Amino acid sequence: MTATLVFILSGMLAAATPMLFAALGESVAERSGVLNLSVEGMMATGAAFAFAVATLSGSHTLGFLAGGTAAALLSLVFAALVLVFHANQVAAGLAIGVLGLGVSAFAGNRFEGAAIAKPPSLDIPGLSDLPVVGPILFSHDAMVYLGILLVPVVALVFTRTKLGLSIRAVGENPEAARAIGTPVLGIRLGCVLFGGFMAGLGGAHLSIAYTALWAEGLVAGRGWIAVALVVFGSWLPFRIALGAYVFGAISLMELSVQGLGLAIPSQLLSASPYIVTILVLAAISRDQTRLRLTRPLSLGKPFRGQA
Amino acid sequence: MLEARTAPSRATLVAVPAIAVALTLLCGFLLFTAIGSPPEKVAYAFFVQPFASVGAIGEVLLKTGPLLLVAQGLAIGYRADIWNIGAEGQLIVGAICAxxxxxxxxxxxxxxxxxxxxxxxxxxxxxxxxxxxxxxxxFGASEILTTFMLSSVALQLLYFLVTGPLKDPMGFNFPQSVMFGDAALFAPLIPGTRANTSLLMGLAATLVAWVFMARTTAGFRLMVGGLAPAAARYAGFSQTRAIWIGLLAGGACAGLAGVGEVAGPLGMLQRTLSPGYGFAAIIVAFLGGLNPIGIVFAALVMAVIYVGGDYAVVSAGVPNASATILQGFLLVFYLAASLLFTHRIRWRKAAVAEGSAP
Incomplete structure (x- = not known):
């Protein structure tokens, strides 16, 4: 039992990292008032390009950059649709999501089923060798720690900087923000691109670090869970991170419960992240008053003013 | 260059989807040739082969059926701003029940x-x-997320059933059910092809959707709710009702499409029921302008893309993902071209510029 628990806790941080990156990025886009539902497709594109570039160049760093950039380019198309063409944000998100899945399958076609070496874990001499705590906290690759570090950074940007204030203003009331001279479309473009880059990094971590392989359909709903995590965390970075780690643990339960030899159908375990998402979503949405306090007021609404 | 239209243009109803299809074909063609597929073979696969034989036309009709059904159901919800994106799961559950x-x-x-x-x-x-x-x-839970999550759950349910309770006991442990008897199958529509009478369900759904949206008060209320929620509230149109109608209509149609697959070309329940009809139908619904008649043409176009894509994989070595990427292009270009619904292009400088914008 202790072994199972250590297995889940030590794997949890790594398993959660792809979703954490994607959800943090999506939360920034949403706080600027743009609902980008294409996270799944952007993650897939990031995963495929990261895998291709890391395999060909032998550099994980280049892989991560390629993944982030590819997904950011995809989010640029999304931004053009919703900010310039005033397309419905839900429809545009679905369109880019499908396009991203197609692009990922195209880019990854040559690498279908291939594996890659994992990036080195940043072992800290002494700490990493500690029993229990060592494998749980101190034996991960750099991206896992970067993800953890980004949580307070994003929180601080929103609460302590002018940029964060501008983003929130644009997300709450774009007309008022425009009236005091804030470049509404510019801010939204920046936030969407950031969200895309982060989704790409998340996908990249999935393909070149966590699973260390590429297969079509690798993302398997994680992008949608990331979108749900933003709601669970009521758009606040620390809560989003908490949610991501809980879901990381749930995704590992499938493996460990099978290891324990319990007679639960494997399909029920595979479906459990989705079932949990539905239940949590229902529970959270129940308190609409509280959600309304944190939901960006202009979320999903196009801004038609001159900016 | 661009100026706001003062009145809607009927020509755009045809022009916008036509532009989207043309740009999609162009980009798809460039992409496929860029990765080294012989251009003439790609063109042949998409433009000629789907129409070249009775069998091929039958394949196009076979794929039109489910796309048409699902898209008609989804469009009803979309018009009311109800976003059901889990038709794939509803299709699976419908197939299971049948x-x-x-x-x-x-x-x-x-x-x-x-x-x-x-x-x-x-x-x-x-x-x-x-x-x-x-x-x-x-609870106010977003239907966008729940319908998607439910479709993933439905897929696992299907896997569970075909490897367990509904597995053919004499099937050498293959994850599939017994073959259905003739009484459980749709009759062939055109001899010598796989097209079957389940296509009639799609046509019936088209008729019902058209009558509902164009001729009934309930359909009108739904549309107002989507276009002008405040006006709908003021008029006392129930949003709860719109949510129920929008989702149930989409779910029922998707379920019917599932029946069409298991009682049609498959003839049994198996792990793979649909090549993503539930997701492709979202694009069909948009490409058809959420209009029951437009959706018929959009479903045909999408079916040709599916069939042409299959041919291109075999004859031109195009990757399997070609259908997905073309679907993505199609919706992206449709949404971009949709600007023409509200704006028009002025090639010369506007003669009368009232208070020219900076």
Whole structure:
């Protein structure tokens, strides 16, 4: 039992990292008032390009950059649709999501089923060798720690900087923000691109670090869970991170419960992240008053003013 | 360059989807040739082969059926701003419900078996979408997320059933059910092809959707709710009702499409029921302008893309993902071209510029 628990806790941080990156990025886009539902497709594109570039160049760093950039380019198309063409944000998100899945399958076609070496874990001499705590906290690759570090950074940007204030203003009331001279479309473009880059990094971590392989359909709903995590965390970075780690643990339960030899159908375990998402979503949405306090007021609404 | 239209233009109803299709074909063509597929073979696969033989036309019709059905159902919800994106799961549950009957009455020759399966499939699909409706109405949970999550759950349910309770006991452990009896199958539509009478369900859904949206008050209320929520509230149109109607209609149609697959080309319940019809139908609904008549043409276009893509994989070495990427292009270009619904292009400088914008 202790072994199972250590297995889940030590794997949890790594398993959660792809979703954490994607959800943090999506939360920034949403706080600027743009609902980008294409996270799944952007993650897939990031995963495929990261895998291709890391395999060909032998550099994980280049892989991560390629993944982030590819997904950011995809989010640029999304931004053009919703900010310039005033397309419905839900429809545009679905369109880019499908396009991203197609692009990922195209880019990854040559690498279908291939594996890659994992990036080195940043072992800290002494700490990493500690029993229990060592494998749980101190034996991960750099991206896992970067993800953890980004949580307070994003929180601080929103609460302590002018940029964060501008983003929130644009997300709450774009007309008022425009009236005091804030470049509404510019801010939204920046936030969407950031969200895309982060989704790409998340996908990249999935393909070149966590699973260390590429297969079509690798993302398997994680992008949608990331979108749900933003709601669970009521758009606040620390809560989003908490949610991501809980879901990381749930995704590992499938493996460990099978290891324990319990007679639960494997399909029920595979479906459990989705079932949990539905239940949590229902529970959270129940308190609409509280959600309304944190939901960006202009979320999903196009801004038609001159900016 | 661009100026706002003062009145809607009927020409754009045809022009916008036509532009989207043209740009999609152009980009697809450039992409496929860029990765080294012989251009003439790609063009042949998409433009000629789907129409070159009776069998190929049958394949196009076979794929038109489910796309048409699902898209008609989804469009009703989309018009009311109800976003059901989990039609794939509703299709699966509909197929499961129909299959349970077909398997339970394996040896039956009753003419009522297929109609019963059709009802069961529609009810199953509607019930699956109904979960999302209930969660939205009761708790306010976003139907976008719940319908998607439910479709992933449905897929696992299918895997569980075909490897367990509904598995063919004599099937050498293959994850599939027994073959259905003839009474549980749709009759062929055109001899020598796989197209079958399930296509009629799509045409019936088109008729019902057209009557509902164009001729009934309930349809009108739904549309107002989507276009002008404040006006709908003021007029006392119930949003709860719109949510139920929007999701149940989409779910029932998707369920019917599921019946069409298991009681049509598949003839059994198996792990793979649809090549993503539930997701492709979202694009069909948009490409058809959420209009029942437009959706018929859009479904045909999408079916040709599916069939042409299959040919291109074989003859031109195009990757399997070609259908997905073309679908993505199609919706992206449609949404971009949709600007023409509200704006028009002025090639020369506007002669009368009232208070020219900076």
């Amino acid at each position: 299959s349970v009957l077909a398997i339970a009455f394996e040896t039956s020759t009753s003419p009522f078996l297929l109609p019963a399966m059709i009802l069961a499939g529609a009810a199953g699909g509607a019930a699956w979408a109904g979960i999302a409706a209930l969660l939205r109405v009761r």
